[in-house]
Amino acid sequence: MSTQQEYDVIVAGSGLGGLTCAAILSKHGFKVCVLEKNKQIGGCLQSFSREKTVFDSGVHYLGGLEPGQNLHQIFKYLGIIDKIKLKRLDLHSFDRVSFYDDQKEYKLAQGYDRFIQTMKKDFPDEEKSIREYCDMLKYICDKFPLYNLRMGGLEEKASMLHINAAKYMDELSGDPKLGKVLSANNMLYAGVRGKTPLYVHALVTNSYIESSWKCLDGGSQISKWIGRVISSNGGTVLRYQDVRRIVAEEKEVQYIETADGSRFYGKTFISNIHPAVTMDMLESDLVRQAYRNRIKNLENTNSAFIVNAVLKPNCFPHMNYNVYYHGIEDTWGGHSYDASSWPRNYAMFISPDRQNPNFANSVSVMSYMNIQELSVWNNTYNTVAQPGNRGEDYEAFKKEKALKLLNMVYKRYPLLKDCIDSFTSSTPLSFRDYIGAYDGTAYGVLKDCSDPFRTFISPRTKLSNLYLTGQNLNMHGILGVSMSALATCGEIINMEQLLHEIKQA
Numbered sequence: 001m002s003t004q005q006e007y008d009v010i011v012a013g014s015g016l017g018g019l020t021c022a023a024i025l026s027k028h029g030f031k032v033c034v035l036e037k038n039k040q041i042g043g044c045l046q047s048f049s050r051e052k053t054v055f056d057s058g059v060h061y062l063g064g065l066e067p068g069q070n071l072h073q074i075f076k077y078l079g080i081i082d083k084i085k086l087k088r089l090d091l092h093s094f095d096r097v098s099f100y101d102d103q104k105e106y107k108l109a110q111g112y113d114r115f116i117q118t119m120k121k122d123f124p125d126e127e128k129s130i131r132e133y134c135d136m137l138k139y140i141c142d143k144f145p146l147y148n149l150r151m152g153g154l155e156e157k158a159s160m161l162h163i164n165a166a167k168y169m170d171e172l173s174g175d176p177k178l179g180k181v182l183s184a185n186n187m188l189y190a191g192v193r194g195k196t197p198l199y200v201h202a203l204v205t206n207s208y209i210e211s212s213w214k215c216l217d218g219g220s221q222i223s224k225w226i227g228r229v230i231s232s233n234g235g236t237v238l239r240y241q242d243v244r245r246i247v248a249e250e251k252e253v254q255y256i257e258t259a260d261g262s263r264f265y266g267k268t269f270i271s272n273i274h275p276a277v278t279m280d281m282l283e284s285d286l287v288r289q290a291y292r293n294r295i296k297n298l299e300n301t302n303s304a305f306i307v308n309a310v311l312k313p314n315c316f317p318h319m320n321y322n323v324y325y326h327g328i329e330d331t332w333g334g335h336s337y338d339a340s341s342w343p344r345n346y347a348m349f350i351s352p353d354r355q356n357p358n359f360a361n362s363v364s365v366m367s368y369m370n371i372q373e374l375s376v377w378n379n380t381y382n383t384v385a386q387p388g389n390r391g392e393d394y395e396a397f398k399k400e401k402a403l404k405l406l407n408m409v410y411k412r413y414p415l416l417k418d419c420i421d422s423f424t425s426s427t428p429l430s431f432r433d434y435i436g437a438y439d440g441t442a443y444g445v446l447k448d449c450s451d452p453f454r455t456f457i458s459p460r461t462k463l464s465n466l467y468l469t470g471q472n473l474n475m476h477g478i479l480g481v482s483m484s485a486l487a488t489c490g491e492i493i494n495m496e497q498l499l500h501e502i503k504q505a
Contacts, residue, residue, distance in 0.1 A: 007033040010266040012243045015043025017470035018272030019226040020485035026233035037242035042223030055308040059219035060349040063207030077505035080225040085216040090320040094212035097184040106181045129173035140202040161452035163198040190301035193332035197449035248284035274437040300441035303428030305369035315419035318360040323348040343367035371428035443476035459488040
């Protein structure tokens with residue numbers, strides 16, 4: 001089957017970055033088409049259901065959604081803010097942190113004043129350090145123009161890019177525990193000691209301190225509503241379209257070809273697929289091998305293993321916060337493990353029962369996992385669009401790992417053991433198959449404070465009509481990817497005008 005269709009803008013991949021670009025450009029009168037290989041759009045926003053219980057594949061909570069805050073303004077501009085079902089997390093502790101050698105739970109609160117007062121209760125002698133930390137977060141965030149929905153250049157943020165996050169936390173105060181507590185939720189960005197820059201921590205953490213929210217009924221509602229914005233503006237979102245080739249002649253891409261031979265012609269092309277995979281698809285003499293190699297050799301963040309458990313009704317109390325637990329001394333050390341020492345830490349996300357909100361209906365527990373552990377099943381694939389069976393050994397592997405992870409959780413929350421009705425799990429291969437990166441990376445390209453410019457990827461390419469977007473450009477996460485989409489659209493339409501429209505929404 002081979003069909004030819006022509007559009008103003010063709011977007012490959014329907015992750016949040018691709019959808020947001022398509023929505024913005026469709027609002028500006030472009031005839032847009034989004035191509036998605038899976039049944040469900042949304043990339044990391046995809047949700048799934050087990051026993052009528054909804055689980056998120058990636059987005060467990062969001063920040064910056066209070067009126068006037070950056071993500072709220074973007075969603076308001078897109079016309080979806082009033083349509084998403086949200087629940088605000090506990091104002092006094094959106095995250096709680098605990099350690100293997102300490103029975104105490106440390107609370108991270110929303111709002112900087114509340115955050116400082118809550119921290120002071122646990123660290124009464126460290127008010128100066130706590131305030132210095134908060135001032136530093138705000139100072140860094142202020143240096144990132146797009147984060148504040150304003151114009152500005154790279155020189156403004158350049159001085160912030162080299163600060164080492166772990167080193168900063170280690171040296172923050174005389175009490176090493178304070179630095180550990182403040183860095184304990186670094187699974188939000190797969191933080192690596194010695195590499196992760198402080199600005200990554202600041203941009204992520206600041207948005208949650210400003211306001212923290214959970215999507216009721218799953219994050220896929222965000223992609224659903226953005227998809228409707230695209231179609232209401234005359235755009236098209238096509239599922240089961242597995243992009244295989246991006247074909248260029250001289251300085252321009254001519255068309256995108258999918259697995260079934262369909263060709264999509266356009267004036268402008270945006271790839272929301274991982275840049276390394278995009279380079280594999282791109283047929284062009286203009287893009288030098290050195291650039292391709294640079295992109296392919298960038299280190300990605302680690303992947304994850306996730307247990308999703310359905311709970312018995314009215315059994316486990318709902319906790320309106322997220323849990324981060326560390327079973328080792330170093331809060332940055334969860335990546336380094338062997339078969340006997342895994343897991344070293346976990347994050348737990350709890351969802352309320354809609355019928356009885358005092359109780360939880362599900363929990364998701366996440367720990368780091370390297371895809372190399374699953375090399376035996378490298379050549380197997382399993383998605384809704386292309387179902388496959390990885391075999392009994394794979395299922396046994398998943399069950400063994402799930403029980404190990406849950407046993408770590410039971411030590412802190414023994415009641416949970418009797419409240420689990422059933423559970424399923426996903427591995428780095430699930431991330432690989434659904435999100436589309438070779439190594440199942442959870443958050444895309446790993447930022448490196450020792451060489452920050454190497455890990456920045458421009459939305460522009462050597463081809464005059466091919467652009468990149470998504471979590472690999474600037475930042476990951478709902479907020480980071482939304483900002484990356486703005487950066488990409490700013491190459492195609494007037495950025496100053498776009499930011500004005502968003503602020504006036």
